[in-house]
Amino acid sequence: MKTLMLYDDDPAPAYTPPGPDIKLTMAPMDAQQFPRQFSLYSSGGLSSLYMLGEQQDRPLYAVTTNSGGTGKPDVVLHSGTAITGPVLASAHLTSFSSDMTIALAWVSPEEQVISHGWKSRVYGYSVGRVNGSDRRDAFEWRHSQGDEVKELGGRPSGWKLVRLSGSSNKTEAYGPTSSDGKEIVAVFAEAMTPMPTAFHFSFVGSAAAGSLREREALMAVMTALGIWEREKRRRKRTTSANDSGSGDGGSA
Numbered sequence: 001m002k003t004l005m006l007y008d009d010d011p012a013p014a015y016t017p018p019g020p021d022i023k024l025t026m027a028p029m030d031a032q033q034f035p036r037q038f039s040l041y042s043s044g045g046l047s048s049l050y051m052l053g054e055q056q057d058r059p060l061y062a063v064t065t066n067s068g069g070t071g072k073p074d075v076v077l078h079s080g081t082a083i084t085g086p087v088l089a090s091a092h093l094t095s096f097s098s099d100m101t102i103a104l105a106w107v108s109p110e111e112q113v114i115s116h117g118w119k120s121r122v123y124g125y126s127v128g129r130v131n132g133s134d135r136r137d138a139f140e141w142r143h144s145q146g147d148e149v150k151e152l153g154g155r156p157s158g159w160k161l162v163r164l165s166g167s168s169n170k171t172e173a174y175g176p177t178s179s180d181g182k183e184i185v186a187v188f189a190e191a192m193t194p195m196p197t198a199f200h201f202s203f204v205g206s207a208a209a210g211s212l213r214e215r216e217a218l219m220a221v222m223t224a225l226g227i228w229e230r231e232k233r234r235r236k237r238t239t240s241a242n243d244s245g246s247g248d249g250g251s252a
Contacts, residue, residue, distance in 0.1 A: 034203070034218075035060070037054065037200070037203075038052055039052075039054070039056075040198040040199050041053070041197055041198065042196045042197075048065045049083065051063070056197075059081050060080075060081070061080065062078040062080070062083050063075065063077055068095065073091060073103070074091055074093040074226070074229055075093075075226055075229050076089075077089045077221065077222055088105050089218055090222075091223070091226035093226060093230055098115035098121060099115050102223060104219060105218075107128075107215055111125055111127065113125040113226065122141065123141040123223060123227060125139060127139070127219050128215070129166075129213065136165075137165055139163055139216075139219075139220070140164055140182075141159050141160070142160055142161075143159060144157070146160060146176070146184075148160060148176050148184060148187045149188075151202075152188070154197075157189070158189025158190070159189070159224070160184050161184065161186040161187070162178045163182060175205025176204055183205060183206065184204055184205055186202065186204060186207055187204060188200060188201040190228065198228065199228050201221065201224055203220075207220075
């Protein structure tokens with residue numbers, strides 16, 4: 001297994017997300033790892049439970065989703081495959097907008113993800129290099145039909161994560177770049193069929209060589225999960241509306 005080794009600059013104090021009593025125990029981020037490439041798989045049982053890993057029969061992390069109004073995060077990335085264990089990160093999808101709030105394990109405060117655009121929505125955010133520091137690197141998820149997305153083997157249209165500010169702390173060449181010359185560090189695309197594979201994800205360029213700090217890599221994965229969940233809900237609403245509309249005529 002080719003594993004992406006992740007690291008951080010210094011330890012951060014324990015952090016409990018504010019707001020409703022969510023009952024989450026946040027896991028420490030020391031020595032956490034993600035594979036360079038992985039997929040999200042349906043558990044085959046609960047519709048709200050998924051497994052993340054390089055292969056379906058070798059899961060690394062559990063992912064759970066919660067519907068709005070429950071007082072729980074919309075998406076939770078668990079540390080390990082047990083949903084009762086500590087949490088690596090969680091996402092709250094903002095109502096009446098496409099923004100998100102991400103809570104990372106042992107990182108305070110929560111990170112804000114701001115969406116903009118209409119036909120081609122973009123999700124932008126920044127990540128602190130060291131907890132409590134004002135030194136932050138900015139990233140942006142953009143729609144993409146580029147080769148990096150197509151190579152995932154899912155839908156031909158997906159998302160690419162570009163680094164807007166900051167730089168790789170590795171000496172390797174950046175690798176792929178966007179049309180405006182920004183470094184592409186990750187891509188993801190939904191699977192052609194949602195069962196059992198939900199989506200495919202890959203770190204690319206310098207990020208595939210381990211250039212991302214631990215919280216940057218965790219934020220990349222968690223924001224991708226948040227975008228996927230929002231898109232999934234949007235399609236469900238559209239399908240429900242179309243089904244309702246098709247039944248309006250009835251029979252005489």
